[in-house]
Amino acid sequence: MSENQNPPADTSHEVTVAPEAGTAVGPAERFTDPGIPEHKHRMTDTDPRAAKRAERTVTFLFVLSVLGTIGSIVAYVMVPPDGTTSGVRLSTLLLGLGLAVSLLGIGIAGIHWAKALMGDREMVQERHPLASSDETRAEAVKDLNDGLEDSGVVGRRGVLKGAFFGALALFPLAIAVPLIGSVGGDWNISKFKHTMWKQGMRLAIDPSGRPIKASDVTVGSVFHVVPETTEEFRETHEWITEKSKAVVLMVRLNPEDLRTDQSPEGETWSHEGIVAYSKICTHVGCPVALYEQQTHHLLCPCHQSTFDIADSAKVVFGPANRRLPQLPITVDSDGYLVAQDDFAEPIGPSFWERLK
């Protein structure tokens, strides 16, 4: 039961705690602390054989730990991972078991020792109030004041103080500006609005890079598409960055099942039931890849945004708000599928300047 007293009631408008309603003031108004419970002896305290047994157990556990250490070193030397699944699995298992035994041996031994053999009488120590004594506080305040006086800025040295704080506040900018400024690359956020798709660029299969003929795309198929490029380019960083905006999902529906697409008046962005939509989800950017052939729904596995390919890829479920942008496609003279142009709007997740 706490023996701290509430601070005396304040007559200003600070709120106060009401005394326990209904508790009569008087002797024995609350039960008193019965003190620390009686110490119960352990078996190891009363029975010397039990103590000896405990000692032997602890010793055994430490020895087991040593054996574990030796085991793990033997495994290290004699069971190298041969790279195969089962070989690596075995090596990992043996090294790990050896290490685990060596650690657990010490741990369990130590705990058993503490619990069974070390003295277990409860001890009491006093706590002291955390606040420093009034004397100390007074001295501290005096010291600080003395220091302030000695600093020579007591009184109205406004310009000095202003310049002091100003300099201190501003110098970090000399480090921060180059750091932040250089960390952001070319800061050209208008790149978000364009992809590498251009008029006449062939659609190619991901990851092999083969161009696609319209006749190859049968009803019910889905092709994962990237722009056709050289193999050299496909081994660069720039390719990964461009691909992360340019990936496209292409499907073929029966033309009568294709209700709407995003072709504006007078243009045709699909080709005989073949439509191509951006594969980057307009929610937060995962690849939208789960095409359900029978429902024509495209499901994103990250947060379950669902788009209806038969209906301009509009959102039918989930946290996405906008439909997937459509890649306008047509067929070139050799029958290969090509893009007519880049997407008509920025692909992927929304950002502040998206419509500007």
Added chain:
Amino acid sequence: MRWHRFMTEKLKHSQRDEDIFVKALAARRHHRLAPVVLLLLALLTTGGVYAALAPSTANAETVSTADIETGKKLFQANCATCHGANAQGTDGVPSLVGVGAAAVDFQVSTGRMPMQMSGPQARAKPAQFDEEQTAALAGYVASLGAGPAIPTDEQVDATQGDPSNGMALFRTNCAMCHNAVGAGGALSEGKFAPALWETSERNIYQAMQTGPQSMPVFNDANITPDEKRDIISFLVEQREGSAGGNALGALGPVSEGLWAFAIGLGLLIGAAVWIGAKSS
């Protein structure tokens, strides 16, 4: 005479035994487990009678492979009610003209067809027809219209495929539904892409070729036959398990988190309780 007495004695004994038996039963007729025992007996009896008397589901005829006539008869008996007498399809049920032998072999050998339960999708279950019957059905449907053929053994031989290329293809075309190593995944509205651990090589090929249910079609121009074999090789290799130990279902961070709590924190809190407990 002695025999007679012997038998009488025996009868008496057995009667007594029977009496004892009957009395013992009667004494326990109000035992609280009596209804349970009766129910079990009833279930066993019903089940046994059913098993003995129920009509067998398949016509046990020995057929030669690709016997189109047999296939036609099987079709009429088992498939025509939904798919139409000439497999032309009915309302809501697809036509089978042009689906090819591969589609039939896939659907029938995985037990998905004949479909027995309505639901978001047809479920794999023990196959209702044996290999010869399946082949007959496949032959019949293939005769109705040209479609993908059943792949040869060489086409699906995992040892001839390149698992590395297979992985590159699988993760682009398949992992989003079936999970990175084929442990299965959810689709919308209760549909799902099944786990592939036990799928035969031939059925993996055929599924890609024919695009069952929600699965799109991956024709040979999209994923070439060699590439299909590479994918099979990749999937078969995954069946060796994980190099790191128990794969925990290969389901990813959610199952890892679950086991971290269940086993890891469970053991460690258990250890803490042991450490803090007063010793006896």
Added chain:
Amino acid sequence: MSTATHDTTREAPAEPTTPIGKAADYLDQRTTIGVLVKEFARKVFPDHWSFMLGEIALFSFVVLIASGFFLTMFFEPSMALTTYEGEHPANMHGQLMSVAFSSTLEMSFEVRGGLLMRQIHHWAALIFMASIVVHMMRVFFTGAFRKPRELNWIVGIILMILGLGAGFTGYSLPDDVLSGNGLRITDGVIKSIPLIGSPLSYFVFGGEFPGHHIVPRLFTLHIFVIPGILLALIALHLFLMVLQKHTQYPGGGRTDKNVVGYPAAPVYVAKMTGNFFIVAGVLTLMGATMSINNVWNYGPFDPSPVSAGAQPDWYMLFLEGSLRLMPGQGTEWVIGGFTLPLNVLVPAVVIPGILFTFLIVYPFLEARVTGDKREHHVLDRPRNKPVRTGLGVGFLAAFIILALAGSNDLIATHFGLSINSITWVFRILIFVGPVFAYYITKRICLGLQRKDRELVLHGHESGRIVRFANGEYIEVHTPLDEQERWLRVNYEAPAPLTIAPKTDARGVKRKGYASDKRWQGLSRFFYEDRVSPVTPAEVEAAHSHGEHDQLDGSERQAVEAGAGTTSREH
């Protein structure tokens, strides 16, 4: 001036003879270490298993540092592209990948113990976060955040947030498809921030996503910046704990002015060291037998593939769940041509903001509505603070519902349900569940308190029935012993705040009354329903009629006045 080399006012200490004695003397003459030894060698620590949850976190952190060091010997944080020539794993042979990914593969398949260390490291990270959360809940439910420990609570919350950051940066280092899609989502969230989002995305990635700077940057954060701050704050956390001395559970002899327990040397040193080895041993066992984060199955990052079951590590699942639950309809606003995607901002910024704000302000809120400025070193039994416990359970319910929502596709496949239905259920449950959990918990706590009262007043039911001569039957109750009783009466049931009246003696309205009234209202929410501890007078009254459980007239009034809304059914 004396030129003596010894201080002659002190007696010269006896020369040490043993090696340890000599070493101690050497050190003490240079560092005054004797003072520390005197202070700490037999320092008393209270003993309870729930005090070891923080230790599990601390020791997991040590394991993370040790295993992490091993990993840094082999991991190369570079996004330069290379072709993997290693034969194993077979599914990676000949593939183009970043050096970060290939060094991870080599470490796993060619370095002895490499995969073991990777797995120990990752399991330790999961356990680190799990034990932090469990430890935080223990501190919350026992009220260990009250004065003087509010600052330590804040330090703990910051440690938890840093732990989230350490985990996130860590699992993104191998540059695989799973963590790479996580980075993509992070980029999407950054871009959704109004005004600064787009430049911030450039800042983080050094250009457009993904660029080739992000992995080395995360590496610096993961092995240097975050662990550095973590170490400093852990030191502060432990320093405050030692300075303020650990709290203790209520019981005989335990007061706000003492510490009852066992001495540091030898008991606590042994127990803590033992616990460390057990934690390390269990983590090693997990790393040796349970596979985790096999990045070669996801493949090196490429923006095109994605795997079913695309989730982050468990401690980020609450964010994942809130992203999945938010509906997209009508939640993206365009204001003056600028886009404000609330469908991303609300789940990714606002919801975690609410959760963390609740945690951070709670100690101060509770202190304010209790009007309590005393130091507290004796813990609360959770049942004795029903509203606090209820709020804590409600918070946990929200966290768990969000985490389950983040796993909705796995729930769908494992239970054969529609993922769309599951999402709708959780959309409703996230609002209804925490409220329901709060209410049920509060009622359970009040019920337990009443049960305690009954037990103190009437004792344990002994099962012996006694028949009196007049035909009356009663059950004999054995009274509680002193310790049992003390445990159940040693608490306070604070009443709601009282505030100074609206107008003063002259009828002038005072400033601050409206604010006081609001605080009083909140205080009522916390403390209106309360069960007061039993007083000796009540026990007297209960016993004055033998074993009968009747109170009449005046005694009943005394009890009811002090007991708030307690009802005593018989």
